Structures are given as C-alpha cells and as structure tokens.
Amino acid sequence: MIAGLRGGITIGGLAAAIKLMKHYYEKQQLASQLEKQNMLAELQTLKSQLHPHFLFNTLNNIYSHAQETAPIAADMLLGLSGLLRYMLYTGNAPLVPLADEIKMIQAYINLEKKRYGEELELSIQLPGNTENLMIAPLIMLPFVENCFKHGTSSVLENPWINLNIALKDQEMQLKLVNGKADKMHAQEGGIGIENVRRRLTLIYPEKHKLTIMEEDELYIVNLEIKLAARPEPQ
Incomplete structure (x- = not known):
C-alpha cells in the first residue's frame, strides 16, 4: 500500500x-x-x-x-513639401482641428492654381470660427483633388471650381461643384473616393451624409458631417 x-x-x-x-x-x-x-x-x-x-x-x-x-517650380516644391509634412505627420492622428484641415486644402488649391495661372476660375467660401471643432484628417481632400484630376484638367476652356464649407453648430456642410467636359463620365468609383466612403462609414456612423451627382457639365459633391468638439484643456 x-x-x-x-x-x-x-x-x-x-x-x-x-x-x-x-x-x-x-x-x-x-x-x-x-x-x-x-x-x-x-x-x-x-x-x-x-x-x-x-x-x-x-x-x-x-x-x-x-x-x-x-x-x-521651386515655389511649387515648397508647397508640396508642406502638404507632405501634413499628410505624413498630422494625417496619422484620429482627429485634427478643422482649421488645420481647411488650411491644408487651401494650400493644395494654391499649389494646383500655379498649373493653370489665370485660366482657372475659383470661388471659395470658408467658415470663420473653426477653432473648437475636430475632424478626421484628409477626409475632404480627395473630393477637392478629384475636381482637378477629373474635372478642370479635362476642360479645355474656362475651368472652374466652386467650394463652399459652412458650419451650423457642430455640423459641417461641404458643397463642391466643378465643371467638366461634355460627355465625360465621372470617376466616382476611383480608389480615393471609395476609400473616403469607407472611412466615413467607420469614423462617422450615422453622423454623415454624402451624395455625389453628375450632370451634363457638372460634378456636384454634398457632404455633411456631425463633428466632434475640441476637448477642453485639462
């Protein structure tokens, strides 16, 4: 035992x-x-x-x-360098100040303007007080880039773009209209736009509305986003 x-x-x-x-x-x-x-x-x-x-x-x-x-060309390189810095360093943050994002879009438009000289007609309306709102970085840029890539670059005479960004409390409303060549179809299904659609769905579920329309001589983008307020400093 x-x-x-x-x-x-x-x-x-x-x-x-x-x-x-x-x-x-x-x-x-x-x-x-x-x-x-x-x-x-x-x-x-x-x-x-x-x-x-x-x-x-x-x-x-x-x-x-x-x-x-x-x-x-040197001036354009300087502008490109600033855009790349923003995309590489600031673009990784989940949210950025709306004011910074608008400045970046203005810098991109200024860079594109140098390609067209006096030929490009621009109408831009931007909100004044944006300091207290945050937005996902690079969420608006692909739409503006699309205007130049598939719109103004195809218009032989009098290319034009109309950009309006307005605020109502914490809701941002973006309306972007640009001319296009007759009988040219919109590149709505491109990688950049599809990427933004996916990001909007993930970051702003039930807090955004996006419509893209094409008419005979126009592209029209309407985007509404319920933005986050900037956190108070501790």
Missing part, C-alpha cells in the same frame, strides 16, 4: 514536472515572440522616420537649386 502510494506520488510528480516544463517553454516562446515583435516595431519606426527625413532633405535640395533657374 505504501509502495503504491509512493509510486502514485512519483508519477504525479513527474506529470507536474512535465507540465511545469511545458508551461516554462511556452512562456519562453511567447517572450521570444514579443521580443521579436518589439524589434520589428522599433525597426519599422526607425524606417518610417528615415524615409520622410530623406524625402524632405531631397526636396529641400531640389528647392535650393531651382530657386534661381525655375522660381515657379
């Missing part, structure tokens, strides 16, 4: 030892995986910092060389 008891204890001890060893091995494997993931994340962070650094250094060098020989 005692021998049987000792045998049972020995077997139980072996089973417990095997279980502990297995647990220790799994814990070591998990620690190794976490360490590897941390190293990869750190490497990715370093790469993400290096690539923009290289990009902006290159743009600055080109800008310096172009100032005397091609001042308009």
Whole structure:
C-alpha cells in the first residue's frame, strides 16, 4: 500500500514536472515572440522616420537649386513639401482641428492654381470660427483633388471650381461643384473616393451624409458631417 502510494506520488510528480516544463517553454516562446515583435516595431519606426527625413532633405535640395533657374517650380516644391509634412505627420492622428484641415486644402488649391495661372476660375467660401471643432484628417481632400484630376484638367476652356464649407453648430456642410467636359463620365468609383466612403462609414456612423451627382457639365459633391468638439484643456 505504501509502495503504491509512493509510486502514485512519483508519477504525479513527474506529470507536474512535465507540465511545469511545458508551461516554462511556452512562456519562453511567447517572450521570444514579443521580443521579436518589439524589434520589428522599433525597426519599422526607425524606417518610417528615415524615409520622410530623406524625402524632405531631397526636396529641400531640389528647392535650393531651382530657386534661381525655375522660381515657379521651386515655389511649387515648397508647397508640396508642406502638404507632405501634413499628410505624413498630422494625417496619422484620429482627429485634427478643422482649421488645420481647411488650411491644408487651401494650400493644395494654391499649389494646383500655379498649373493653370489665370485660366482657372475659383470661388471659395470658408467658415470663420473653426477653432473648437475636430475632424478626421484628409477626409475632404480627395473630393477637392478629384475636381482637378477629373474635372478642370479635362476642360479645355474656362475651368472652374466652386467650394463652399459652412458650419451650423457642430455640423459641417461641404458643397463642391466643378465643371467638366461634355460627355465625360465621372470617376466616382476611383480608389480615393471609395476609400473616403469607407472611412466615413467607420469614423462617422450615422453622423454623415454624402451624395455625389453628375450632370451634363457638372460634378456636384454634398457632404455633411456631425463633428466632434475640441476637448477642453485639462
């Protein structure tokens, strides 16, 4: 009876030892995986910092060389550099001040204006007090970009764009109208617009309304978003 008891204890001890060893091995494997993931994340962070650094250094060098020989191109490079900084560094935030987003859109329009000179007719109405509202970054830009890409660039004479952004309490209303060449179909299904549709659905469920219409000589975009208020400083 005692021998049987000792045998049972020995077997139980072996089973417990095997279980502990297995647990220790799994814990070591998990620690190794976490360490590897941390190293990869750190490497990715370093790469993400290096690539923009290289990009902006290159743009600055080109800008310096172009100032005397091609001042308009140099000015456009400077504008492009500012847009890229915003997209790379600010565009990753979940929300940004509406004022910053509007400034970025104005900078993009100014950059495009240099391509057209006096040929482009622009009508822009913007709200005054935007400091206390937040918006998802780069949510409006694809619509403005679409105007230039599929609208004004195809109009041979008198290209024009009308942009109106208005506020009613925390609701933002954007209306964007631009001319297009006759018989040219809208590029509504492009990647940029579909991406924005998806982002609006995810970020502003039940808090937005988007309609895109095409007429004979017009593209019309209407976007309404219930924006978030800027949090009070602690």
